[in-house]
Amino acid sequence: MSKLSRQTPPSTRKTPFRLTIVHPCVGRFANMKRYIRTWRMEPIPAAVLAALVPADVSTAFYDDRLEPIPFDEPTDLVAISVETYTAKRAYQIASEYRRRGVPVVMGGFHATLCPEEVLQYCESIVIGEAESLFPTVIDDYRHGRAESVYRSVERPSLRTTPDRSIFHGKRYLPLRLVEFARGCRFKCDFCAVQSFFDATHRQRPIEQVVEELHRVRRRGQLVFFIDDNLTSNLEQAKEMMRAIIPLKLRWISQSAINVAYDDEALDLMRRSGCQGLLVGFESLDPQTLQQMNKGFNLMHGGPAAALANFRRHGLRIYGTFIFGYDHDTSSSFELAERFAQEQGLAIAAFNHITPFPGTPLYRRMEQDGRLLYDAWWLDDRYRYNMIPFRPKQMSPRELAERCVKARRNFYGWPSIARRAMHRVNFRSPWMLLNFLVINAMHQWDIEGRNGLPLGDANWHGELLKATHERRRLVHGPV
Ligand code: B12
Ligand code: SF4
The missing domain is CATH 3.40.50.280 (Cobalamin-binding domain)
Known part of the structure; x- marks a missing residue:
């Protein structure tokens, strides 16, 4: 037995x-x-x-x-x-x-x-x-x-408060992670969140979130609302922000671009202590945005208009871009890099698209026979930053190299210095210090992640399969 x-x-x-x-x-x-x-x-x-x-x-x-x-x-x-x-x-x-x-x-x-x-x-x-x-x-x-x-x-x-006592004695980044809501109402074709939650969104009771924030906050540490799209339900998000104003927190989070066109929401963000927001710009090309089912990014004047609104409210933006859709060419990188520089983005990500199983993107790639591995996440040849599919307009290698190059350019010291000059990034000495530390960390991590094996390279056993x-x-x- x-x-x-x-x-x-x-x-x-x-x-x-x-x-x-x-x-x-x-x-x-x-x-x-x-x-x-x-x-x-x-x-x-x-x-x-x-x-x-x-x-x-x-x-x-x-x-x-x-x-x-x-x-x-x-x-x-x-x-x-x-x-x-x-x-x-x-x-x-x-x-x-x-x-x-x-x-x-x-x-x-x-x-x-x-x-x-x-x-x-x-x-x-x-x-x-x-x-x-x-x-x-x-x-x-x-x-x-x-x-x-x-x-x-x-x-x-969602009424469970995480038991953080299990983290005692472990050295994590000095950030306080808190959840307000889970899921997102949008259906971007690459996103595992919409597949997991079937494009639904559900929030925790606001008083519970406030109580948790009181307990977890630490002097000098940022709160990170880990919601994938904090403003998926804009009215609920506003209510939450109103409730946390008295806490005088400094917080960061992630949001879809549509929040940029609601002045009340932006004002509440600033008043409740928002220091920066990750926004998925993904692409500046309308055809690509259509293909990823993210055409809403172009509404109301698109990314440039959105960023002007964010800046007016003193909100710094972590912009993310993804590459490898069918209309992407090498000029897509140049466009995104220039945009990120000129707009003074505090941080930016330049990633290749990753077909995650269970997403519409994965199914499309699979149907079109464009996946290069049966299951890239398990394949011993696969490494972090490698392209697991065949892009239409460039080789997988070129796509990977262009992403790394874009990161190197963006996190090079000349770019950091230029972006530090944007008023939104140095509104106070605290902000400027944070800007410099975070950019330096990202610069460091570019090489650290590149080629990272999936799984521990020191482990040499057999994966044990179960019979059910x-x-x-x-x-x-x-
Ligand atoms: C915060 C976050 C991060 C943080 C760090 C998280 C951490 N603590 O280490 C940072 C920014 C560093 C990060 C990095 C990355 N992340 Co991330 N991240 C998130 C995010 C926004 C929230 C995760 C979270 O804590 N949620 C709250 C918890 C409570 O929810 P949950 O994880 O879903 O757990 C519930 C269920 O899934 C389930 N469950 C989960 N685990 C288990 C285990 C058991 C035994 C059981 C019974 C149930 C269960 O029960 C939980 C409670 O209901 C999610 C998106 C999201 N909304 O979840 C992406 C997400 C998890 N990240 C993702 C990715 C891709 C990454 C990166 C690879 C990105 C990159 N290319 O650099 C890296 C990988 C880092 C790593 N794993 O070491 C993807 C994963 C997709 C996938 N198919 O796996 C997600 C879903 C984002 C997305 N839109 O696709 N991430
Ligand atoms: S808006 Fe963000 S979280 Fe929502 S489906 Fe699109 S990528 Fe996923």
């Missing part, structure tokens, strides 16, 4: 019960000393899971990006959050535990959007948000009646 099938007999409750939550890294070079600096943020999914665990279950948490995982430490169940980029490392970690007879449950974006694959490397997966299901998963494991697939039927109400003979599906089929 395999160790894994030695489970507690039905209806005997396993007490005490020990849960280990692991947050995997994307990957690691064989000789890597320190993980990618700008990615070392508190993993909120782990803290949400910890908050959902019953009080009589002891919880350990290990962040693979910051510390070695003690695989031999006794535990009854391991929970791992899986994103597409972290899938391979998640499977390596799972294999270590499963080889020792410890069952593993996986959840998160990749588990939800690619369940058939993820299920091969663990005992159970959770499809969707954890809030309504994770307590059941724990209870089922304690009673030896675990299922293979747990699927959330509808979106849960008793594959009962809870709440419907995969």
